[in-house]
Amino acid sequence: MPSGSTTTAQATDAVSGGPPPELTEASRDETSLRRFLHALPGIDQVGLEQRAATLATRSVKKDAKRWAIDAAISMVDLTTLEGAxxxxxxxALTAKARRPDPEYPDxxxxxxxxxxxxxxxVAVRDLAGTGIGVASVATAFPSGRSNRQVKLADTAMAVEAGATEIDMVIDRGAFLTGRYGLVLEEIQAVKAACGDAHLKVILExxxxxxYDNVRRASWLALLAGADFIKTxxxxxxxxxxxxxxxxxxxxVRDWHALTGEHRGVKPAGGIRGTKDAIRYLVAVREVAGPAWLTPRLFRFGASSLLNDLLMQRRRQLTGHYSGADYVSVD
Amino acid sequence: MSETPFEYAPAPESADIANLRPAYQMFVDGKFVDGAGEPMKTVNPATEEVLAEVTTAAASDVDRAVRAARRAYDRVWGRMPGAERAKYLFRIARLIQERSRELAVLETLDNGKPIRESRDADLPTVAAHFFHHAGWADKLDYAGYGPDPQPLGVAAQVIPWNFPLLMLAWKIAPALACGNTVVLKPAETTPLTALVFAEICQQAELPPGVVNIVTGAGEVGAELVAHDGVDKVAFTGSTDVGKRIQRGLAGTGRRLSLELGGKAANIVFDDAPLDQAVEGVVNGIFFNQGHVCCAGSRLLVQESVAEELVARLRDRIGTLRIGDPLDKNTDVGAINSRAQLDRITELADSGDAEGASRWTSPCPVPERGYFFAPTVFSDVQQSMRIAREEIFGPVLSVLTFRTPDEAIAKANNTPYGLSAGIWTEKGSRILWAASRVRAGVVWANTFNRFDPTAPFGGYQESGFGREGGRAGLEAYLNV
Incomplete structure (x- = not known):
């Protein structure tokens, strides 16, 4: 079991001497930032998708599956983001977060x-002392269409309420028009407003x-100090x-190779089944490395995934499916 | 971090699915028969255990098979309308799909390739070849060889052990679509799937004699390709044997197509998509344990990215899982035979002796069975044996270049010319390099991709004639 703390301690094991000069140089000004991001190796779409599809055929059974299900549960960011x-x-969610399956306290x-x-x-009060994090979206989520002041105020509000993790959105409009400096600065400003809270940067x-844009945006967020990059x-x-x-x-693997720091990844949205979750864990293990198989460095942004994980977990223990009525609907 | 690492539990496919029988007969004139040769045993290379006993052909059996094929050609198949031939081919293709799981497991048992590859690469492509050529059978008028092109007659076909069923499909599907009948000899170490394919021919009610499978070692193949009764010889295998066949056929007027060895270059320019290039290089040389005639066995990498690429390559190769071919998570299976393992070992040792630096994947290797850990040689020079000779195993030689011209010169500096890979994000450079590389197949930003619509074949000592696509039909038509 990934018993590693599910709190949100800064997941860095920084090496002495700070980041290498090419990285400090990269964020010096708009021009060097653009030069750095555009010099990243390109991505071949066909090759990338083929590799992802091949890895998705890994067959995870028995002990490995039981381990993966528990690991995935501990990596869920149980989410509700509705106007209602x-x-x-x-x-209801915080209760479920503390004890996902009342019949199986383990x-x-x-x-x-x-x-x-x-x-x-509300979540902070309910989860005090449990070690479970409270993540709050901020910065005019989900579109990010507001001014800097509003975004920072939004962040401050969450931090004051006691959120331990902030999920911000980047300014996609600025990114797509090539104003990388603006995006970088904004992430840095939000990071400063986070204080001790962990910053997850949503690239949308x-x-x-x-994919080339995804790679550039990932590096941009890492350069700006993101603790996690989120899809x-x-x-x-x-x-x-x-x-x-x-x-x-x-x-994040290449960032670690350059700096010695571990940064996290959070895929969010559309991951509903255990099978999908296990495919993501296989990707974590084989692309980034086993070191990332901890809730400190990998999370799932999901709501319905947890119940499927719980049902599959029971299936592993009892040999039969229990059905949707045997897990709580929240 | 966790105490228990995320290690995949064994996930073996059940060997029972292969319906393995203790003995197999050869297939002549629509019937399974015993040959007059000494029976041979076929071995599972992953366990070194005998899988089954297989009958073998003597000269008299080869003669019987060729006569049966002639009769079937004269009386039924050669004069059957293309639309009718197509129905048989479609039926065979569907039966292959229906029995694909059985065939995949049997192929893995007999050949040693990972089940992931036989299931996801070999079998789908086998069925695709039959579907593709079924579609051609009634459209040969439009293939570009003039109106009503005629078949050649009886085709003698000899295939290798690296893709037993896929090579059978490459040979039999176009021959039948064009109206020829065939006598095919599978390799002596991997005859089983061809004999199950013969069952499928029976299931499809293919007229007797249209497909004949004779079994045995090299001398049966030699008997077959030298037989007076054949009109066409198609061979896939080593360059030495290919040359012998060509010598034997000189002056007989019989048609010949050869698909022989290779020493392909995978050229990585400094603007390549690096992560995908690493995948492509890995797939190019470790797919099917490197038992691929078009394997990308020479990596030519531009000096400015060589260090980074080789480092990434080692990290990635270190994650390859070598072991039980029936395990669904195995990436690299067993070497097909003791003889091949010895040859790979000998050539790799020559790399050490000639001064190249060997790196071997740290992954655990099973103690029993024929296995060879993925190996990379760097500091390889053009003059070394490992840069010139076909190793046909999981051994990659890394060479570097400074300028694009040097890359092309090195890539072409081989007596072979089967395939090449080009890795760059620049379209114009792809076209520039592809037009200069002397290779029958050039892949851009990918490697080892096969499709029945794409012709496959080589230059120089890699052979002649094409298989697949419209161009591939020419080998079986009298044009």
């Missing part, structure tokens, strides 16, 4: 609960359209896909 959210709904708690900033306080890969808001289709997650896992 109420404090009651959030309490089920690990989830990684975090993810809510809108105005409800972060469905709007970036190409999607869940509000745009396509949300997380395996090939996009491959690109982001390559980015």
């Amino acid at each position: 959210d109420t404090p009651g709904k959030v309490r 089920v690990p708690p989830v990684g975090a609960v993810c809510v809108y900033p105005d409800l972060a306080g 890969t469905g709007e970036l359209a190409t 999607s808001t869940g509000k745009v289709s396509p949300a997380a896909t395996l090939p996009v997650t491959h690109v982001m896992l390559q980015a």
Whole structure:
């Protein structure tokens, strides 16, 4: 079992001497940033998708499957991001987060609960002392269409409410028009506003359209200090896909090779089944490396995934499916 | 971090699916018969255990098979309308799909290739070849060889052990579509799937004699290709044997197509998509344990990215899983035979002796069975044996180049010319390089991709004639 703490301690094991000069140089000004991002190796779409599809054929059975299910549960950011959210709904989620399956107390708690900033306080009260994180979206989620002041105020609100993780969105409009400096600065400003809270940067890969853009945005976020890079808001289709997650896992792997720091990845949206979740864990293991198989460095942004994981977990223990009525609907 | 690492539990495909029988007969004139030769045993290379006993042909059996093929050609198949031939081919293609799981497991048992490859690469492509050529059978007028092109007659076909069923499909599907009948000899180490294919011919009610499968070692093949009763010889295998066949056929007027060895270059320019180039290089040389005539066995990498690419390559190769070919998570299976393992070992040792630096994947290798860990040689020079001779195993030689012209010169500096790979994000450079590389197949930003619509074949000592696509029909038509 990944017993590693499910809290949100800064997941860095920084090497002495700081980042290598080419990285400090990269974020010096707009021109060098553009030069750095455009010099990243290109991505061949066909080859990437073929590799992702081949890895998805890995057959995970028996002990490996049981391990993977528990690991996946501990990596879930149990999410509700609806206009209709109420404090009651959030309490239902926090209860589920603490004890996902009441009949099996050995089920690990989830990684975090993810809510809108105005409800972060509710989750913080409920989860105090449990070690489960409270993630709050911020920065005019999901579109990011507002000014800097509003985005920072949004972040401050979540942090004051006690959120331990902030899920921000990047300014895709600025990114797509090539104003990388603006995107970088904004992430840095939000990072500063986060204080001790962990920053996850949502790239909204469905709007970036190409894998080359995903790679550039990943490096941009890493340069700006993101603790995690996250695929999607869940509000745009396509949300997380395996090939996009491959690109982001390559980015954190290469970042580690350069700096010695471990940064995390969070695919979000559209991951509903255990089978899908296991395919992501296989990708983590074989693309980034086994070191990333911890909730400190890999999370799933999901809501319905947890119940499927619980049902599959029971199936592994009892040999038969229990049915949707035997897990709680929240 | 976790105490228990995420290690995949064994996930073996059941060997029972192969319906393995203790003995197999050869297939002549629509019937399974015993040959007059000494029976041979076929071995599972992953366990070194005997799988089954297989009858073998004597000269008299080869003669009987050729006569049966002639009769079937004269009386039924040669005069049958293309639309009718197509129905048989479609039926065979569907039966292959229906029995694909059985065939995949049997192929893995007999050949040693991972089940992932026999299931996801070999079998789908086998069925695709029959579907593709079934479609051609009634459209040969439009193949570009003039109106009503005629078949050749009886085709003698000898195939290798690296893709037993796929090579059978490459040979039999176009021959039948064009109206020829065939006598095919599978390799002596991998005869089983061809004999199950013969069952499928029976199931499809193919007229007797249209397809005949004779079994045995090299001398049976020699008997077959030298037989007076054949009109066409098609051979896939080593360059030495190919040359012998060509000498034997000189002056007889019989048609010949040869698909022989290769020493393909995979050229990685410094603007290549690096992560995908690493995948492509791995797939180019470790697919099917490197038992691929078009394997990308020479990596030519531009000096400015050589260090980075080779480092990434080693990391990636270190994740390849070598072991039980029936395990669904195995990436690299067993070497097909003791003889081939010895040859690979000998050539790799010559690399050490000639001064190249060997790196071997740290992955665990099974103690029993014929296995060879993925190996990369760097500091390889053009003059070394490992850069010139076909190794036919999981051994990659890394050479570097400084300028595009040097890359082409090195790539072409081989007596072979079967395939090449080009890795660059620049379209104009792909076209520039593809027009200069002397190879029958050039892949751009990918490697080892096969499709029945794409002709396959070589230059120089890699042979002549094409298989697949419209161009491939020419080998079986009198044009």
